[in-house]
Amino acid sequence: MPFIGRKKLCSFRDAMSVLGSEKKGKREAALKPRSAIFIRAVSPLSQEVSWGQRALLGAAVSLLIFAPLAYGAVHPWSYYPLGLAAALLSLILLGQGLIHLGITPPPWLVWPRPPLWWAALGFMGLVLLQTIPLPRVLVGFISPRAIHLRALGNGYGLADFLPLSLNPYATLLEALKLWPALVLFYLLIYAVSSRTQLKGLAGCLLAVGLFEAIYGFWQFRSSLIWGWKNPYTGLRLCGTFINSDHLASFLTTVTLLGFGLFLAERRKAPPLPEGLSGRERLRRWSRAEYLEPRLRNGAWLFLVLLLAVALIFTGSRGGMLSLTVGFAVLGGLAWSRQAEKGHWYFIGAFVAVAVLYSLFLGSSPYLGRFLDLDHRARYFAFQGALALWREFPVLGAGLGTFGEPFYRFQPAELRGIRYLQTHSDWLQLLAETGLLGFLLLAGAWLWFFLHLTKKWRERQDPFVRGLGLGGLAGLAAGAFHALGEFPFHIPGFALTYAGMAALTYLTVHHHQVPEHFSYASLTPGKYLRAATWLLLGLMGLQLGFMVRAWHWWQAERAAPTELDSTRPVPTLTAEDFRRALACNPWNSRYYAGLAQALEAENPGPAADRGDVAGLLRQAIQRAPAEWTHRFRLGEFYLNNYQQGPEFLAAALKEFSAAVALFPESGFLHYRLAAALDWAEKYYSGLVPSELRGRSGYHREYALTLEPRLGKALTAKP
Incomplete structure (x- = not known):
């Protein structure tokens, strides 16, 4: 003690x-x-x-x-x-x-x-x-x-x-x-x-x-x-x-x-006296x-x-x-x-x-x-x-x-x-x-x-x-x-x-x-x-831990993102993610989830969805090695390329980043190859210099990894 x-x-x-x-x-x-x-x-x-x-x-x-x-x-x-x-x-x-x-x-x-x-x-x-x-x-x-x-x-x-x-x-x-x-x-x-x-x-x-x-x-x-x-x-x-x-x-x-x-x-039993019969x-x-x-x-x-x-x-x-x-x-x-x-x-x-x-x-x-x-x-x-x-x-x-x-x-x-x-x-x-x-x-x-x-x-x-x-x-x-x-x-x-x-x-x-x-x-x-002072410092550390843990727990209750195999996956709304972000702005999945919820709730023009691109950029800032954030941002930019010429180039770069983070994914190579084929055909001047002429490589590599993608490569993005 x-x-x-x-x-x-x-x-x-x-x-x-x-x-x-x-x-x-x-x-x-x-x-x-x-x-x-x-x-x-x-x-x-x-x-x-x-x-x-x-x-x-x-x-x-x-x-x-x-x-x-x-x-x-x-x-x-x-x-x-x-x-x-x-x-x-x-x-x-x-x-x-x-x-x-x-x-x-x-x-x-x-x-x-x-x-x-x-x-x-x-x-x-x-x-x-x-x-x-x-x-x-x-x-x-x-x-x-x-x-x-x-x-x-x-x-x-x-x-x-x-x-x-x-x-x-x-x-x-x-x-x-x-x-x-x-x-x-x-x-x-x-x-x-x-x-x-x-x-x-x-x-x-x-x-x-x-x-x-x-x-x-x-x-x-x-x-x-x-x-x-x-x-x-x-x-x-x-x-x-x-x-x-x-x-x-x-x-x-x-x-x-x-x-x-x-x-x-x-416990040991007491020894038996010597000379006893069986x-x-x-x-x-x-x-x-x-x-x-x-x-x-x-x-x-x-x-x-x-x-x-x-x-x-x-x-x-x-x-x-x-x-x-x-x-x-x-x-x-x-x-x-x-x-x-x-x-x-x-x-x-x-x-x-x-x-x-x-x-x-x-x-x-x-x-x-x-x-x-x-x-x-x-x-x-x-x-x-x-x-x-x-x-x-x-x-x-x-x-x-x-x-x-x-x-x-x-x-x-x-x-x-x-x-x-x-x-x-x-x-x-x-x-x-x-x-x-x-x-x-x-x-x-x-x-x-x-x-x-x-x-x-x-x-x-x-x-x-x-x-x-x-x-x-x-x-x-x-x-x-x-x-x-x-x-x-x-x-x-x-x-x-x-x-x-x-x-x-x-x-x-x-x-x-x-x-x-x-x-x-x-x-x-x-x-x-x-x-x-040492005890007071340790108490302050524990109090800080408790405050942080409490807020993160409330955020997770508002918008569950951690694995919980014992409960069904809930359907989350944009408001759920906003409440979660108010308690825990560290979790990149809350930003990505809010962006996805805004797109689902507002299928109209991008201007009506809020700053989806900004939310995905925040997710990338907090988890730069997560390839899904890069891919989703690339998809958003590509789907809204008509809003500005910079969107198409940004989309291709994010697809390329997703491929770099998951190089053995045939699907990502296929998506980048299809986007490059389409961009080089209609907007060749907007393709980043480091990606020009690379569609063939990504197409072949996608087929090597997943041959079933052969038919899909002819589709437009």
């Missing part, structure tokens, strides 16, 4: 250092008034835990439960409230810190030092750097490819000040989805104060995993999630996640945590003191076995491989300690029984998916991510923007498929945040894992060794699965992973007698003014 007063828990080592700092002559006098505070600090179980602590911890656990059950919190109606709730809890905790700064004597102010604070600060700085407008010259120096993409067509993506991100709204939205996980990680570290709460937190994660498994088997054939028919999973177990692979990520980490909790709570040994084994530990261990292990079997029925090859890697990490760490080499027998027996039991239940089709080696689509996505990183090597294309610039590398074989994710979180991190962001976050994970491993090796407490071992294995398995999937883009999994990271961190630093945590701490009493 962050505060030593008010029945809060601090580091025992820090409390001892405070007592030891008294001069020898004053120690006895100083000990008396501080003894009560010291007892509360090192033995909080002897006192009633404050209602505020219970409320914070209960609310944090509620978020851990809600996120996976709400379809993994992938829809706006779930991830916006999740972010608002996490920010509110953070405000309460920071407000509590301000109160303690005012009422607690400075020598007794001892707070846990937040782990990975430098990584969190660096991540926020990276997002800020990607989204704030910078001078065009500076953007061109850091990311010349961004200037090139913005200058395509008529250069509507350019301005005097530009962000580094190719879509600042997408970058901020992705950060908003990740923010609750970051907040929850620190909230749990500051809220958990006892071993009982550690067990409760681990039990909560395990209970959610068991519910996912049981609910998934219950709805296995119907593929229903809360009454909604899931069309994406087939006959694979999905639980309350839309994608079975994401459920597999969740079950992998929870299974390993459950196995670690089994090792921590495993009949006498059997009679002794039937007694309660011998039978109860074995039954308890068996029941606990069966629950974990159910999680592993459910994982197999998801059919996720990456999930099963990740579980294997997690058990290998668990076994390797156990092998490094002589006293725990016997864990290898448990691991081998557990995996064998899980596979055999799943085969008995009919899992052979799911295990047989390992024979399917056709993963060309993912390989293309991996190659596209690496190509994107080569174009944006330093700071990336922008967090959350992969789906837009990937069209430049998407082959014709994937025609009709939109890849919003790379199917590799690590490669997508490299492409979207560049080498700087990748080294920051990958380095932070590696440092954190090695730090926890080092602390775990130093501990002798069986509870810490068991639960810490399961937590470390779960963290490793989750990171490994992210090599071939995108679980961290699912807020429900990201929140669970953050909770497991906090649980593991607290476990390896927990000591039972006297009960305390040995993590590094801060003494803000020496810097009261700086600590006050």
Whole structure:
């Protein structure tokens, strides 16, 4: 806990250092008034835990439960409230810190030092750097490819000040989805104060995993999630996640945590006396003191076995491989300690029984998916991510923007498929945040894992060794699965992973007698003014986040543009988009949607439709790599070419920009070829010089990509 007063828990080592700092002559006098505070600090179980602590911890656990059950919190109606709730809890905790700064004597102010604070600060700085407008010259120096993409067509993506991100709204939205996980990680570290709460937190994660498994088997054939028919999973177990692979990520980490909790709570029966006959040994084994530990261990292990079997029925090859890697990490760490080499027998027996039991239940089709080696689509996505990183090597294309610039590398074989994710979180991190962001976050994970491993090796407490071992294995398995999937883009999994990271961190630093945590701490009493301003600054940051999230949520409710497969696509009017833009002027789709709505509602002359071209230019300014905005603007200019000679040239340039952003689209090449043929025949003087004589090339390429377009090439635009 962050505060030593008010029945809060601090580091025992820090409390001892405070007592030891008294001069020898004053120690006895100083000990008396501080003894009560010291007892509360090192033995909080002897006192009633404050209602505020219970409320914070209960609310944090509620978020851990809600996120996976709400379809993994992938829809706006779930991830916006999740972010608002996490920010509110953070405000309460920071407000509590301000109160303690005012009422607690400075020598007794001892707070846990937040782990990975430098990584969190660096991540926020990276997002800020990607989204704030910078001078065009500076953007061109850091990311010349961004200037090139913005200058395509008529250069509507350019301005005097530009962000580094190719879509600042997408970058901020992705950060908003990740923010609750970051907040929850620190909230749990500051809220958990006892071993009982550690067990409760681990039990909560395990209970959610068991519910996912049981609910998934219950709805296995119907593929229903809360009454909604899931069309994406087939006959694979999905639980309350839309994608079975994401459920597999969740079950992998929870299974390993459950196995670690089994090792921590495993009870041993008392040894039998020597020299007993076989009949006498059997009679002794039937007694309660011998039978109860074995039954308890068996029941606990069966629950974990159910999680592993459910994982197999998801059919996720990456999930099963990740579980294997997690058990290998668990076994390797156990092998490094002589006293725990016997864990290898448990691991081998557990995996064998899980596979055999799943085969008995009919899992052979799911295990047989390992024979399917056709993963060309993912390989293309991996190659596209690496190509994107080569174009944006330093700071990336922008967090959350992969789906837009990937069209430049998407082959014709994937025609009709939109890849919003790379199917590799690590490669997508490299492409979207560049080498700087990748080294920051990958380095932070590696440092954190090695730090926890080092602390775990130093501990002798069986509870810490068991639960810490399961937590470390779960963290490793989750990171490994992210090599071939995108679980961290699912807020429900990201929140669970953050909770497991906090649980593991607290476990390896927990000591039972006297009960305390040995993590590094801060003494803000020496810097009261700086600590006050720091807390006020963090509160201001959370308030700003809440205001932004609230307005964006209201905009999304007015004119939904984000994916929500659980609800029908609504018919939106121009007024809906105007209300959305009033709340969120960052989203390029609102501008494009308003332009489309104005054209649909006013099919007459262009003068009666409002500034459709201006709206589409605004969309291009905010998302210059989105080819659909370029194409729609080109269509508008071409359909209204009679209003001015500049419209035809502008239309051809925007079509050319759309082709440059999606070069493997036969339709775009066909549209540009048809427009060039018509323009060169009737208005040859208006064709831009760089496009003259290019219609033949685009025609042939369109036929190569899509031969069925041959008949359509003779039609006029």
